[in-house]
Amino acid sequence: MELPLIDLIVFLVYMLAIVIFGASFYYKKRSSSDFITGGGRLPSWAIGMSIFATFVSSISFLALPGNAYLSNWNGFVFSLSIPIAAILAVRFFVPLYRGIKSPSAYYYLETRFGGWARTYASVCYLLTQLARMGAIMYLLALPMNVMFGWSIPVIIIVTGISVLIYSIMGGFAAVIWTDAIQGIILISGALACLGIIFFSMPEGPGQVFTIAAAHDKFSLGSFGLSLSEATFWVILIYGLFINLQNFGIDQNYVQRYLSARTDAEAVKSTLLGSLLYVPVSLLFFFIGTALFAYYQAMPELLPEAYREGEQADKVFPYFIVSGLPVGMTGLLIASIFAAGMSTISTSINSSATIILTDHYKKYITPEVKESSEMKILVIASLVMGLLSITVAIAFNGVESALDAWWALSAIFSGGILGLFLLGFIGKNIRRSYAAIGVLLGVLVIGWMSLSPVVFEEGAAFRSTFHANLTIVFGTLVIFLTGFLLSAWANRK
Template identity: 50%
Template sequence: MSGAFSGVDWTVLVVYFTATMALGFAFARRGGSSEGFTTGDRSLPGWVCGLSIFATYLSSISYLALPGKSFADNWNPFVFSLAIPLATLIAVTWFVPYYRASTEVSAYAALERRFGLWARIYVSLFYLLTQVARMGVVMYLMALPMQMLLGWDMATLILVTGVSVTIYSFVGGIAAVIWADAIQAIVLSAGAVACLAAMLWAIPGGPGTVMEVAAAGDKFSLGSWSLTEWGAPTVWVILLYGLVINLQNFGVDQSYVQRYIAADSDAAAKRSLWLGGLLYVPMSALFFFIGTTLFAYYQTRPETLTEVRAIVAEQRNAVAAPGGEPVVAADLTDADVGDRVFPYYIVTQMPAGLRGLLVAAVFAAAMSTVSTSLNSSATLILEDYYKRFLAPEAGDAAAVRVLRGATVAWGALGTGMALLLIRLTDSALDVWWMLASVFSGGIVGLFLLGMASRTNSAGAAVAVLCGLPAVAWMALSPTPLWPAALDDFRCTLHPNLTAVVGTVVILAVGFLAGIPPFGRRPEPLLPQTEAPG
């Protein structure tokens, strides 16, 4: 393989890595109190929080998996991004003002006041599970280019990254995480733009060739527009999935809520969400176009794609169960190698210096997301469990110890999840979307039920008890775990609709439970607010 790391590449990578770690220690004093660790003393500029939201969203899932999907198929997953503006508008209008007015750091304290303790614990538990899955997928994707570049063991790369990001999250708290995210957002954006420019320059005919090859392969298609194919990833399936998941992200996700709280004013908090949310739409389009450009590049150089298939076959055979059939490179499809084509291009074709910048960008994308997940998970462990059940009057020193202990624990769980994914053979984006659908567990549905219905605690509990079996049915029935005797009852809906169905079931049952004589008129979960400013 050509394109070994040069001294310039190592310099770029080491400088970036050292600066990121130093930033964590620079905020050590602010992270020494529980308020500083979880909210940054509510004093951070809106633009910094906005870049942090953007960087958190733009993880290595976006950096590597989106190009892999458009390389192997088309732009169908881009429909997910098109749902972001509507979700952002809803969150800015109703959710941000509430969280800014609340004295609680936990996003889920409101659910306890509205429906009882069970609702708070239910949502926070599913959130914590989601973060373990997210960190695992992000660190796994980060390790792919580094393995191709350095030849290191995947497990070693994941362990080094997991330990490093846990350290600076442990020391500096949310302020270190947000400021590091802002810097990482610039690094990863610059890296992506520079990479696309270099790729277009390397292809004979440049953008014209890319457009011609992509059009011939129908690469710009958003997918089917059918209103009857609910078992396929049609435009409508992905749009519904995107609306629910993005509303969950911007409206009820602890990671984002802490950024609204950390902003220095209400107006800054609203601007931060608009900035972070809307920046992602064109940037995701950029990554899809990188994948399309890679398709055109490999069409003109089929021998390099053969090398990628050989590498993937070797990796899969290395982790295969003893006695199994060996993977043959010639049998692999574009979908099998999709997540690897961009890392392979980076490490073999990029010039010295730029190659180091791009690898640093992949690190930036992973570290920003993992650090965010660590801080928000630690915050919930403190607020929703330790203070709620064990020590309601805990002092600040004890709270900081819990926060740092939880950071280490969740760092270990996320790293363990990444190690399990080393055997992954499917698209990382597909795996993440499936896990996100299942672990969301109808969270958005419960929040919306509290906002818009008259349902009391018992009615909401019945709604959740109906929603969870629907989620389990959609998740398990397509798998071998489903009993053969129940084959006639297997779900035929697309897996991305799991979160949508869970939300709809909870809302429908909950609204019915709110009809007199069962319902009452409790205080609304979120107050009426003025239009977004």
């Protein structure tokens, strides 16, 4: 299938424009503070849009409609947990990090448990970001390869280098402002797409609701208490823990807290970005449900190859190519790339910050000149960007990149939240017991993540818990182990 010339022009113009716009923030006399936090003078609405854009990756843009098309709105329960986590963030986490005034999210862990905790968390963060960027670039390239035959490695390399150019040249200001623009494009494209589906129905927009209701497409899942299925409660608890991790200990978010002019603006931006994701994710689920109704009403429009359940993620890209007016297809493809590029640019900048603050300045040269700091940030950005491109290409051929990403992220990042909560909530926690808690928690996380892959169904050592509970159990083991051992020791 070939992309019409007008759509190709729209897409290429967008890619070129976003790179030029991001690079336009380059100026020679910039400081490391400008590169890391935009000098702490960015407007709250732009920061909020950037937080929103960080939430929405190309995974969300393609996977959420595909999930709703295939099943129901069970995945939307994840979004319902965000307001709870956001309220906790603005009440506790934003004041904490703005009070510390360190650009690193993991400096706080060092103040509570020593240098090992900071190093452990920062290394886990960097590994998580490499896996995340690699998975996003690969999953971004996959539907483009299926739809148009574009080379997967070429798409990955072009996307990665494009993001690297404006991330390095423009620093954090470029990340924030390009995120804000890409967030607006993403929402506009999704709304336009849903509107076209609605008004293309043979019997009018109401037919979408009629068909969807008849197939129970609006269900939020079972309200049972099973821990081995994706029930409403399992997804809600999983979402709460993941979002507490995002707001509480993720460098991507902490840098945004510090980039606002005042504490009040930091709170506003956090609430804007997090709460905006709730209706937008609902929009994505609605698109998936509307597509189901669309192809139920007009089945002849969907080729046989896309009717299998495992092809659900490709139905939305197929509609974008085949069902939209000329020009609109280019905009929607640009929206998909916008979702991926915004997440990647954030990860590159934040990873470079961690390499400088938590590793170079801590272990190599504590007293670094301003000019040297900028060089390290640029080199670190370049290295992380090139490594992420390599990881993305390595994903090529993996049976399920999404499953691989979930497993890797659970192992790399699952222990950080438990350690953070132990330091934030616990009092008089002994460092050695915190370390024991982390060790046990990582073992639990490893068992829950890898045993379903290693052992066959029904084996004694295979975890029967749903994969989404991995971070929940890992976090609780770390917190409870450190807390109870310290409480026992302090009573002596």
